Amino acid sequence: MTTERTAVIVGGGIGGLAVAVALRRRGWRVEVCERATEFTEIGAGLSLWPNALRALAALGLGDRVRELGAVEAGGGVRDRAGRWLARTDNAEIERRFGMPLVVVHRADLVRTLVEALPGKTLRPATTVTGIHEDGDTVVAEHDRGSLRADVVVGADGLRSTARSLGWPGARPPRYAGYTAWRMITEPLPAPLASGAANWGRGERFGYTSMPGDRVYCFATATVPAGGAGPDGEWAELRRRFGKWAEPIPTLLDAVPEADVLRHDIYDLPPLPGYVGGRVALLGDAAHAMTPNLGQGACQALEDAVVLASCLDRAPDIASGLACYDRRRRSRTQDVVRRSARLGAVGQWSWPPAAGARDLAARLTPSSATLRSMTPILGWKP
Template sequence: MGQPRAVVIGAGIGGLTAAAGLHRGGWSVTVLERAASLEPVGAGIALAPNAHRALDVIGAGDEVRAMSFWQGEGGLRLPSGRWLSRATSAAAVERYGGPVVVAHRAAVAGLLAARLPEGALRTAAPAALADPGVPGTPGAPGRPARVTTPAGDLEAELVVAADGIHSAVRRALFPGHPEPRYAGFTAWRVVVPPLEEPFQPHETWGRGTLWGTVPLHDGRVYAYATAAVPPGEKAPDNEKAELLRRFGDWHHPVPAVLAAAEPGVVLRHDVYAAAAPLPAHHRGRVALLGDAAHPMTPNLGQGGCQAIEDAVVLSLLASPDGDVAAALAAYTDQRLARTTDVVRRSGQIGRLTTWSSRPAFALRTALFAAVGLFGPRLALRGLDGIADWRPPHGTYAAGAQEAESTRVAQN
């Protein structure tokens, strides 16, 4: 028998991490990506210390840490500019063992793709699950999974479905399970050139609206915004004009970001989250990960982080010469409860952002101001039990443990 085969459907951050981890573990990996390239435009990604430690397992953690730019204060504000609470990068390092890094998705995708062998990644390659396969048992080989592509079918001992929020693989594995539901708000994202005037990273909450601005390590600026609107709405002219109408009179640097944004590079997507947890994150020889398994709102910055966790845990459990059925059962056991909790917690914060009445806005402002009185450590508590995660005991590479011990000592 040749080298065991793994097919990854989707080359987002989770899919690429899974492919890199499986390749490192001895699998023959093929990644199938529908898009023509790995160049997401206008999108940043927040990677908290839990994601850094997961990426340490595949040797990419320090490359992500090197993208950290936030060195001072930031926090939560009102549209007028008033600060409600502040946090510091030092407090984040102290509490969670590292900073929250905001990077451009293309940069993260590039460093992950560089860990794959030549020819493993196929772009412009839509794929569909034809047969989830049956894992073997002692004395019985089972049958491989089968994936259909325009270039022909592929068989594999393991399929990883990382095909996003509206995953076709999830629907095929769990027909009748509730589809992700609209979270009550839409989101905009944009990356602009460096700004002339300095600013502190912030997230600003208005009445049913939110804006965040964060510097990237290369000097560019990533901004995101949300608004509580009916699903499916689009701007009558362009999305930059819509942002100007909603946020143009907010505090610095919001007007400067909007002035620097080209209309054609502003992305807009309605936000969806899981309506109910899946019964499992696997079926047959197929594992679901990231948004395909547990779509969540972006309010904790954990969508990409949880996909990375999924990918690393799966690659650690799924030995190419091991029991696939046992590995996938263990994967569900380790990931289902955790990701369900993160989806719930993120959704709770997402619902707070949709409060738009004057009394609700005043109450929320008073609550946040009270939290801010207790300093940056309390302001960071929303990530407790999330950002402090480490890969499963006994699987965290010795080199990664040594590197982490060195960083803690230096800090």
């Protein structure tokens, strides 16, 4: 008789919930420890590229998530005056990669993942404080006791406790040099014709359609870490972007003042490995990245599917975890580097450099841009 295998997952965000779903589909018993009092997400919009939709399909959730999202006809890059520098066609993305680009609310995706799990697997208000191996098992200590399992998965984000416990020599997250604002408008009287990312000098403002005639907006500015707008974040956005080309002023007018989220942007220096003993890191805990490629959650979903597959197919736990590390570390660290480079270019503020950047974007065919994304978007489980 085969003994049921068990996993404790530290962190109940998108990556942690996704790996819980993936392992349960393969017969594992899982428990998800989340320090917050409920499993939810306060974030704004989230882009799910074709690779993420394939991962969700492997979890049995692809159709449901696509029903919750919006497929935008197209997008691209504009300058701050609204002139197109580069354009993309979602139909061409779907033709090339078999899946469209879908935008969902983060909370909707988290809720979908939670609903795919039995309530007994979820442990809210549970803070993991220690992890240690005990023979052929691993023990996760928490503020109300301990849990014993075959594997512990650290999916607890940028400031991961699991990483600090198991990788004490790892370099800390590094500030990318700019902060970001995220927000969702109230329903608009007319839908957007297309989304865009507008590039300025040391500043960017992007927007994309969401279900219900709402629009997800994001902005960045090169500023020291830890700052805050003296008159509030909405006023700071109005000051910086209120005179940019339409529809940006109109979109800002439609954003509830209290709903603007601000987060400094960090990524994670490369780790020498994502596995230590019977502990594996996943998502931001392993490879936190800047949002410039829209791949943070997408890569976490890939991680979840690959980790479950490797553990299921390998002859033992150690081989399965080694398979996961081998298949995920190089790929995700490459995405981290690519996203950081794109963000650095997007934030250029020296006028000659920004002008050269905009000219290069205008001269680059959209087909070449999509071709360069093939290694990322073409991923299949």
